[in-house]
Amino acid sequence: MAEIVATAALSHAPSLTGWLYKAPEDTQKRILAGFRKMGVLVRAKKPDYIIGIANDHALNLPFDNTPDFCIGVASEWSGPAEWFKDWVALPDYKVLGKSHHARTLAREINRSGIRVAFSDDLLFDDNWSVPLHFVTPEHDVPLIPINMNCTVPPLPSVDLCYQMGETLAEVVRGMLPEGDRVIIMATGGLSHDPGGPNYFEVDEEYDRWFLALLEEGNPQRVLKEVTIEGMLAAGDGGTTELLSWIAAMGTVGDHPAKTICYEAEPALRCGLGCSFWDLT
Amino acid sequence: MGIMNTDRTLPSNRMVFEVRRSPEMYERFTRDLEQIMAVYGLSEEEKAAWREENIGQLAELGVHPYFLPQISRLFHGVAHNHNESEACKAYARHLDDLH
Numbered sequence: 001m002a003e004i005v006a007t008a009a010l011s012h013a014p015s016l017t018g019w020l021y022k023a024p025e026d027t028q029k030r031i032l033a034g035f036r037k038m039g040v041l042v043r044a045k046k047p048d049y050i051i052g053i054a055n056d057h058a059l060n061l062p063f064d065n066t067p068d069f070c071i072g073v074a075s076e077w078s079g080p081a082e083w084f085k086d087w088v089a090l091p092d093y094k095v096l097g098k099s100h101h102a103r104t105l106a107r108e109i110n111r112s113g114i115r116v117a118f119s120d121d122l123l124f125d126d127n128w129s130v131p132l133h134f135v136t137p138e139h140d141v142p143l144i145p146i147n148m149n150c151t152v153p154p155l156p157s158v159d160l161c162y163q164m165g166e167t168l169a170e171v172v173r174g175m176l177p178e179g180d181r182v183i184i185m186a187t188g189g190l191s192h193d194p195g196g197p198n199y200f201e202v203d204e205e206y207d208r209w210f211l212a213l214l215e216e217g218n219p220q221r222v223l224k225e226v227t228i229e230g231m232l233a234a235g236d237g238g239t240t241e242l243l244s245w246i247a248a249m250g251t252v253g254d255h256p257a258k259t260i261c262y263e264a265e266p267a268l269r270c271g272l273g274c275s276f277w278d279l280t
Numbered sequence: 281m282g283i284m285n286t287d288r289t290l291p292s293n294r295m296v297f298e299v300r301r302s303p304e305m306y307e308r309f310t311r312d313l314e315q316i317m318a319v320y321g322l323s324e325e326e327k328a329a330w331r332e333e334n335i336g337q338l339a340e341l342g343v344h345p346y347f348l349p350q351i352s353r354l355f356h357g358v359a360h361n362h363n364e365s366e367a368c369k370a371y372a373r374h375l376d377d378l379h
Contacts, residue, residue: 015361058344064288066288082303086357086358086363153288235282236345
């Protein structure tokens with residue numbers, strides 16, 4: 001059976017690469033140190049590939065037919081998509097996929113009863129481009145991207161996202177090749193409000209509460225206390241991206257997370273943080 | 281207003297979705313707004329809001345909130361999108377309408 005060697009969760013805000021220079025210098029240093037540490041932790045696990053879970057920014061999942069989850073099954077990916085290049089200010093890159101493995105995930109997760117779509121044509125914006133820049137800057141670890149709907153109503157419930165993570169972990173361990181070392185990597189959040197009245201604010205109190213909750217390693221409490229309504233109150237336009245972190249939690253059960261870094265800097269318009277679950 | 285008030289059927293939402301995906305459609309957007317609004321079948325109410333770059337009105341009509349700052353970027357550019365950028369300042373002018 002394949003082994004999930006670690007699960008990671010991190011923000012992917014475009015400000016991390018596009019206008020980080022607008023933050024105070026010491027804040028920039030702490031952010032770069034934290035996100036680069038995340039990369040060191042992931043790469044130290046020598047993963048054969050990463051299975052990522054990120055919200056789709058209404059770029060690939062159309063409004064007339066919006067799945068909760070969509071597994072990327074291409075053998076190679078590229079980014080950033082044209083219109084987003086200047087926004088994230090990152091050079092063009094390519095990263096290998098794992099087509100056969102991704103199809104296995106799509107087939108088996110559907111068989112489990114969770115409906116997932118699949119696609120070999122996903123455009124990458126900040127959701128993958130920014131985290132890969134920090135975690136695998138050489139783009140030398142293959143990626144199976146899972147794009148999920150976190151913002152187009154009706155949203156998948158917190159319970160469904162957690163169940164998706166549990167099922168993903170079961171399929172990885174049960175169906176992917178013996179000896180494969182797998183990292184699960186959720187990206188999105190923390191609090192932010194693109195398109196809302198709090199666009200230029202960050203809800204630091206909510207973010208720190210959420211990160212502390214992950215450190216408890218108590219999924220029952222998470223499922224009881226983390227709600228879509230609470231996320232919306234912390235930043236209507238984007239905080240529900242944390243549903244991808246809930247899916248990540250589903251892959252670790254009661255393992256406690258370690259918070260690697262957190263910064264609440266209004267110039268960057270998003271609570272920025274990283275959590276890591278060391279499973280081996 | 282908020283993401284739960286999104287009107288998924290609104291033609292403006294499809295237009296923003298596809299313009300960001302396709303360099304060709306983005307070029308058409310920048311070249312001739314009237315023509316591309318006709319292609320997507322926007323209502324007269326929507327067209328009026330786009331002509332005025334009235335983000336508050338677009339929100340009221342059901343444009344997805346995530347698209348609202350992106351609409352500012354479609355008009356004013358995406359690079360260096362910090363809080364003092366033209367795109368952000370254009371968005372900020374409509375903040376009171378978004379409460």
